[in-house]
Amino acid sequence: MPSGFSWSELGVDSARIHVVKEAELPSGRREFVLYWCMVNHRAEENHALDAALALGNHLGLPVVVYLALRPDYPHASERLHAWALEGMSDVAAGCASRGVPCWMELPRTADEHVARLAELGRRAAIIVSDLFPTFIIPGHLHGAARAVQVPLVAVDASCVVPMQRVATLQAGAYTLRPKLQKLWPEYLGRILPARKPKVSGHRLHPEFEPADARAAREALGSFDIDHDVKPLAERGGRKAGLDALRTFLQSKLEGYDTQRNDPGHSHQSNLSPFFHWGNLFAGEAARAAIRARGTDHPAVRSFLEELLVRRELGFNYCLHTPVPRQLSVESLPAWARDTLSAHQQDRREHLYTREDLAAARTADGLWNAAQRELRERGRIHNYLRMLWGKKILEWSPTPQQALERIAWLNDKYAVDGRDPSSVANFMWVLGLHDRPFQERKVLGKVRPMSSLRTADKYDLGPYLARWARPEDAPVKIKRVRRMAAD
Ligand SMILES: Cc1cc2nc3c(=O)[nH]c(=O)nc-3n(C[C@H](O)[C@H](O)[C@H](O)COP(=O)(O)OP(=O)(O)OC[C@H]3O[C@@H](n4cnc5c(N)ncnc54)[C@H](O)[C@@H]3O)c2cc1C
Structure with a gap:
């Protein structure tokens, strides 16, 4: 300095x-x-x-x-x-x-x-x-x-605990969590007061013709950008972010801990795009949740785990991994790299092109529904987002190609994409921040996820009513239930 x-x-x-x-x-x-x-x-x-x-x-x-x-x-x-x-x-x-x-x-x-x-x-x-x-x-x-x-x-x-306070790459949430928890008393309650400028800049001139953001928003058709990926009905920005935070605290925080994972219930906060674009500071959302129900409420604890631990784990990974290596199988933990490499030649049950995936043209009705949600709503319910990524890994010729497809599809359509949380979770699909599981074909020891089990675990009726299409393969829910009952 x-x-x-x-x-x-x-x-x-x-x-x-x-x-x-x-x-x-x-x-x-x-x-x-x-x-x-x-x-x-x-x-x-x-x-x-x-x-x-x-x-x-x-x-x-x-x-x-x-x-x-x-x-x-x-x-x-x-x-x-x-x-x-x-x-x-x-x-x-x-x-x-x-x-x-x-x-x-x-x-x-x-x-x-x-x-x-x-x-x-x-x-x-x-x-x-x-x-x-x-x-x-x-x-x-x-x-x-x-x-x-x-x-x-x-x-x-971006982060509640400044990312540089954790000086090394963390193996997972289990190593980062205690470090952050030690620092929360210093940071979590800290409100940044609105510092006043002592010197006014009102006489300054840009010396170029400044643009007007509102007018530019009305003229999207005039930009040389992709016009097929349409704006969401939902608005971005600070005001919309504060409204979304209020809605979450009033009607979704209660039950967040037990129902967040259930795609049939909409108990997620839906705040990720507002954090990604910096419309909201994670610290203000954390403080608001604590004010609403207290630190010890299970829903608040669960929300803070996602917002403060999982989110900042992504920043930790990106801060300590140079950009060109962030989306590479070479940056996976050794066990994941080795097991994926050992299974690289395994026969895949399906191999789809990137275009098939983008168009939601697979034999898995639930996956197609999730891909449609991504295309149209600009993100996927968290649980299905994990499943969505895992299937792309199973259906791609190599793990590196899978990673590139996940990143391409997510970042093209997701309004919260291109974020440290995106990068770390794409890598999580391949084993980053995770542990080995029982070995199987294609995935090796990397954690598997199954559409059949997901459909059996959760009532997907409301989700499929919204996102499935008649041309999709039926989602086999009842068959699994009957088998369990037999
Ligand atoms: C394949 C894959 C891709 C993903 N891509 C993105 C992405 O592009 N952008 C993104 O923000 N998240 C991504 N995630 C993480 C997670 O799915 C989203 O953060 C979450 O679904 C956002 O919804 P929400 O705001 O309602 O989350 P909530 O459940 O309400 O969580 C509150 C906040 O905590 C943070 N958070 C929650 N889960 C995670 C997580 N697993 N990792 C890191 N932070 C988390 C987010 O900032 C979120 O807004 C991805 C996960 C997977 C498996």
């Missing part, structure tokens, strides 16, 4: 800071501190915005928030653009209410985008961005670091 101050003097937790570009503060007059907001689309309880404001106040400079949306990121579609723009529109409103200028633009190419960052970098004293250890974000940060001469830091506004 530039000499002359420390993060703790500024009231910023240094564990959240990752220095991307080490440089001295520029000696000449600069106009602002820049928060280049890539991931955390919220103006409230955003540690990156807070760090930018702390720096601005210290240096006697205003803060400017800069948002950009390009059409060329992997899987860019009307669905993803819509969610991004809805979030950005709420960021603009949130910044306005905090007296922070928010400049948005829609660069068409990487060159345009990098040139803009270089230009803003010549006006800024320092650039703050988001620490998000997967997808295109690390690459964007390193590209920007080459283009600017000022310090560039990435701030963790």
Whole structure:
């Protein structure tokens, strides 16, 4: 970090800071501190915005928030653009209410985008961005670091316990959980107050024509993106996220521990896209659940396990695994790698193409229903998501191809995709963060899951009524039940 101050003097937790570009503060007059907001689309309880404001106040400079949306990121579609723009529109409103200028633009190419960052970098004293250890974000940060001469830091506004507090790759939830639990007293109740800017930026001008997120949302047809993946009926953004959190606490938290896994009951929170796009901070959702029922309520304990342990396990995996190796069988634990390799030549009962899978054209009616939910609702019920991934592993020529298909299908359609939780769970399908099971064909010792057993375990009637189609193979529920009764 530039000499002359420390993060703790500024009231910023240094564990959240990752220095991307080490440089001295520029000696000449600069106009602002820049928060280049890539991931955390919220103006409230955003540690990156807070760090930018702390720096601005210290240096006697205003803060400017800069948002950009390009059409060329992997899987860019009307669905993803819509969610991004809805979030950005709420960021603009949130910044306005905090007296922070928010400049948005829609660069068409990487060159345009990098040139803009270089230009803003010549006006800024320092650039703050988001620490998000997967997808295109690390690459964007390193590209920007080459283009600017000022310090560039990435701030963790995603995890409740800053991901850098756990310094090593964890084998599973069982090793991460006790480490996080030790740190929860320090972090769980910590509310980030809304720091006020000491210097107003209202006279600053972007020196480019800023875009309007709301108008862009209405003009999705004009972008060079995938127009077949349609926006969801559900809206993205901060306001929608807070509404979804309220609905969850009021009507779904009770029973979450016993019914979350049951696809017939809708007891999941449905909050994952809001966390992925940073519309909500996981800490505020955790605190709200604790306020609603108390820490010891079984539903709250179960929700915190998912939100704080399982979710942060994904960040741990991505933080400690370089992006090119995150989706590789080579990054699996040795037992999983070895067993999958030993069974690579086993005959598969079905082999489908990626296109068959995308079109939900398999002999498994339940799988087809789950794939349709993914295509149309932008995610899959958690239990069926596990089954969905396991079947792709069984039905692909090699484990590596299975991984690539799971990632492609999930990230193309899922509004919560392209996230550390996506990456870690794709890898979980192949054995990451898991243990060996009894050996069988194709999967070896990797945990199996069966559509037949799922259908027998849960009442899938309501789920199939919503997502199955007449052309699907019937889901064999009664046969298994009868056999059990015989
Ligand atoms: C093959 C596969 C792909 C997946 N892809 C994604 C993805 O792209 N994005 C994504 O966010 N999650 C993914 N998951 C994890 C999990 O299925 C979703 O987080 C969960 O279903 C989201 O629904 P919810 O918000 O209602 O979850 P809830 O049950 O209400 O859980 C609350 C929050 O905890 C977190 N969480 C819950 N389960 C998990 C988990 N297993 N791992 C990590 N975090 C979890 C999420 O942030 C979630 O919003 C995937 C799981 C599998 C098996």
